[in-house]
Amino acid sequence: MTPQAKIEILQHLIQIPSVNAHEADVADYLASLFAPYPQAHVDRLTYAPGRDNLVVTIGTSTGPRLGLSGHMDVVAPGDESAWTHAPFGGEVVGDQLFGRGASDMKSGLAAIVITLLEFLEQGTPLAGSVRLLATVGEETGEYGAAQLTDAGYADHLAGLVIAEPSGLDQVVYTARGVIDYKVVSTGKGVHSASPELGINAITNLMKFYNAVGPLMAQHTQTDPVLGGLLHNVDLISGGEQINSIPAHAELMANMRTIPAYPNQMIYDELEGLIAKLNQEPGVQLNLSYSFPEEAIPGDPNAPLVQLAKQISDQVCGHDTQIVGSGGANDGAEFLRAKGDFTSIEIGPGSNTSHQPDEYISIKEYLQAIDFYETLVPAFLTAQAKVNA
Known part of the structure; x- marks a missing residue:
C-alpha cells in the first residue's frame, strides 16, 4: 500500500463524524477494506442502533493471539468557529493532517487496520493470529470494550496493544x-x-x-x-x-x-x-x-513492554520511555477477559487531542504503521517459542 493510500484511509475515517455515536459508519468503512480478503474473519457486535463494534481476526488458528485495539468514537468538535481547519475535513498541510480524532485516536485506529491489511496483501506469515478490536463509546465510558469482553472476544489473548495517542516515544504499561x-x-x-x-x-x-x-x-x-x-x-x-x-x-x-x-x-x-x-x-x-x-496494573519488564520499547527505538530512532498514565483506557475492560495477559498503550498522537485544530504528524502516523507491522510478527514468534 502506498503512503498516499494510507493517508487517504485516515482522511476518510476523520471525515466520518462519529461523535459519541455513529460508530457503525466507521465499522462499515473498515469492514469494506477487509471485504477483498476472505481469509479475514469479520464480526460485528451491536451496542445500540448505529453503534457497532468491529472485530477482525487474521492469521492461523493455532498459536498465540495478539489483540490490537482502537476506538471509533470521537469527542465533539465544540465551537467550530475556533477551528482553522474543518473538524471533519481531514485537511493536510505540510506534515500535519487535521481533524477531530486525528490524534485521539483515528490515526492509531487507521495504523492498526492498515497493519492487518498489509499482512493480508503481502501474505505475511504469522506464528499465530492477530485480532483487531474496534470499539464504540470509549470517550464516554468504555462500554464497547466492556461488551466485547463480556462476549469473549478478548479471552485468552497473549497480549494487547491499545493504539491510544501516547506518542511513539512512550510505552504505557500501567494506568489509573x-x-x-x-x-x-x-x-x-x-x-x-x-x-x-x-x-x-x-x-x-x-x-x-x-x-x-x-x-x-x-x-x-x-x-x-x-x-x-x-x-x-x-x-x-x-x-x-x-x-x-x-x-x-x-x-x-x-x-x-x-x-x-x-x-x-x-x-x-x-x-x-x-x-x-x-x-x-x-x-x-x-x-x-x-x-x-479499574486501575491497570503492569510490569515494566514484561516481554511485550520490553519488545515494544526495543522496536519503537529501532523504527523511530529515539529512546522510548516506559511510563504510566493518569487516564483510563479500554484496557481496563479488556483485562476482565479470561486469561492473564499484558496490556500496553502505544500509538501516534499529538498534544492537541480534544482541542480545536487537532492534528497528527503524517511522519509519525506512517512510523506507527511500521512499528505495528514489526511488533506483531516479532511478538507472536517469541510467544510461540515460549509456548512450544
Whole structure:
C-alpha cells in the first residue's frame, strides 16, 4: 500500500463524524477494506442502533493471539468557529493532517487496520493470529470494550496493544482507574420562614461532603509510577430559590484510583458512609456510579513492554520511555477477559487531542504503521517459542 493510500484511509475515517455515536459508519468503512480478503474473519457486535463494534481476526488458528485495539468514537468538535481547519475535513498541510480524532485516536485506529491489511496483501506469515478490536463509546465510558469482553472476544489473548495517542516515544504499561460518582440528597421543601417544617437537602448533602474528604485522605499509599489516590468533588448543585428550604441537592465527584486500592474497596467505603449518614433523622442520600474503571496494573519488564520499547527505538530512532498514565483506557475492560495477559498503550498522537485544530504528524502516523507491522510478527514468534 502506498503512503498516499494510507493517508487517504485516515482522511476518510476523520471525515466520518462519529461523535459519541455513529460508530457503525466507521465499522462499515473498515469492514469494506477487509471485504477483498476472505481469509479475514469479520464480526460485528451491536451496542445500540448505529453503534457497532468491529472485530477482525487474521492469521492461523493455532498459536498465540495478539489483540490490537482502537476506538471509533470521537469527542465533539465544540465551537467550530475556533477551528482553522474543518473538524471533519481531514485537511493536510505540510506534515500535519487535521481533524477531530486525528490524534485521539483515528490515526492509531487507521495504523492498526492498515497493519492487518498489509499482512493480508503481502501474505505475511504469522506464528499465530492477530485480532483487531474496534470499539464504540470509549470517550464516554468504555462500554464497547466492556461488551466485547463480556462476549469473549478478548479471552485468552497473549497480549494487547491499545493504539491510544501516547506518542511513539512512550510505552504505557500501567494506568489509573476511574470512579465517577453522584450523591443525591432528597429533603422536604418549605418556606424558609418555617425551616422546622422542612428538611434541608443541602445541609444533609454537606454532611457527606465534609466526611468523604477525610475518609479518602486516609489512603496514603502511593504508586511509584502513578502516584496516590485522587478524589475531587467537581460539581455541586441544589435549591430552587432563595426563600425556600431546598428539597433537592446533588454532588458529583471524580476519583483516579491506583492498583493498591481496588475500586471495590472504594465502593465499600462510600456505600458505608452513605448508610451511616442515612441513619440520621431526615437524611436521605442516594449514591450512583458512572462507568467506573479499574486501575491497570503492569510490569515494566514484561516481554511485550520490553519488545515494544526495543522496536519503537529501532523504527523511530529515539529512546522510548516506559511510563504510566493518569487516564483510563479500554484496557481496563479488556483485562476482565479470561486469561492473564499484558496490556500496553502505544500509538501516534499529538498534544492537541480534544482541542480545536487537532492534528497528527503524517511522519509519525506512517512510523506507527511500521512499528505495528514489526511488533506483531516479532511478538507472536517469541510467544510461540515460549509456548512450544
